[in-house]
Amino acid sequence: MGLLERIREGEVLLSDGAVGTYLQGKGLAIGDAPETWNLSHPDVVRQMAADYFAAGSDLMATNSFGGNSFRLGHQGLEEHLEEVNQTAAALARSAAPEGGLVMGSIGPTGEFLEPLGSVSPGEMYEAFSRQMEALVIGGADAFCIETMTALDEAALAVKAAATLGLPVLATMTFDIGPKGFATSMGVTVETAAEGLAEAGADVIGSNCGSGIEQMVEIARALGKASQLPLIIQSNAGLPELEDGVAVYKELPEHMASHCAELVEAGAGIIGGCCGTTPQHIEAMAEVIK
Numbered sequence: 001m002g003l004l005e006r007i008r009e010g011e012v013l014l015s016d017g018a019v020g021t022y023l024q025g026k027g028l029a030i031g032d033a034p035e036t037w038n039l040s041h042p043d044v045v046r047q048m049a050a051d052y053f054a055a056g057s058d059l060m061a062t063n064s065f066g067g068n069s070f071r072l073g074h075q076g077l078e079e080h081l082e083e084v085n086q087t088a089a090a091l092a093r094s095a096a097p098e099g100g101l102v103m104g105s106i107g108p109t110g111e112f113l114e115p116l117g118s119v120s121p122g123e124m125y126e127a128f129s130r131q132m133e134a135l136v137i138g139g140a141d142a143f144c145i146e147t148m149t150a151l152d153e154a155a156l157a158v159k160a161a162a163t164l165g166l167p168v169l170a171t172m173t174f175d176i177g178p179k180g181f182a183t184s185m186g187v188t189v190e191t192a193a194e195g196l197a198e199a200g201a202d203v204i205g206s207n208c209g210s211g212i213e214q215m216v217e218i219a220r221a222l223g224k225a226s227q228l229p230l231i232i233q234s235n236a237g238l239p240e241l242e243d244g245v246a247v248y249k250e251l252p253e254h255m256a257s258h259c260a261e262l263v264e265a266g267a268g269i270i271g272g273c274c275g276t277t278p279q280h281i282e283a284m285a286e287v288i289k
């Protein structure tokens with residue numbers, strides 16, 4: 001059964017925890033692009049996927065969050081884009097047990113669309129398509145467009161993904177503000193839900209930015225605004241700076257204790273974002289499975 005069928009049948013799927021903070025824990029320097037490790041440290045990237053699958057993840061994201069031409073270009077890696085993304089997917093695929101799914105991670109380009117920035121919608125769409133095609137060749141089963149704050153950019157990514165025939169998961173990052181939850185670009189939960197669905201997303205949701213309690217509120221608002229299944233990936237709390245390093249302190253059991261509320265709100269996929277570890281996923285698996 002495919003990903004969407006499993007959710008429709010009522011199964012709650014577990015996705016993975018953090019990728020960036022996992023790799024930093026293995027020695028990736030802060031500020032270095034995690035995607036470079038697909039080529040320089042493939043064994044670590046494969047082990048990360050193996051650790052999450054062993055902890056109970058049904059879905060593992062590829063290490064390709066910043067693998068678009070704009071971001072890789074800043075690292076001098078644009079000519080290796082295909083290799084970086086194909087390898088990202090192939091590494092996760094090679095660690096997947098039977099039934100384990102690989103979701104191609106697509107993060108923001110870091111650019112603004114015209115007239116705010118200098119990138120045209122066509123250029124941005126092309127950038128997403130190029131990355132996504134490489135992820136498909138590497139073995140992705142679905143796309144996870146994540147940590148989006150601009151709806152026009154997120155919608156272009158969803159449209160590009162929707163042409164490739166795989167399930168499209170799309171999440172945005174919300175913060176609490178004077179008018180309720182909105183992204184840093186001012187997109188409310190309701191506007192996001194409508195815009196992502198209209199662009200063709202199969203599953204919508206939220207990741208990053210918040211700890212689990214706030215994420216429960218966001219999930220409830222999304223569930224009210226949309227009939228689509230939700231994907232919710234919370235940070236392990238808000239980052240606290242210790243010696244210049246961001247530390248996330250929500251414990252696995254604490255996050256797991258809120259999973260039932262996420263399911264009630266409409267979540268079909270639950271996982272973690274920054275600061276969550278295989279131990280967090282294991283604790284969630286105990287509650288969900």
Ligand SMILES: [Zn+2]
Nearest residue numbers: 208209273274
């Ligand atoms: Zn995050």
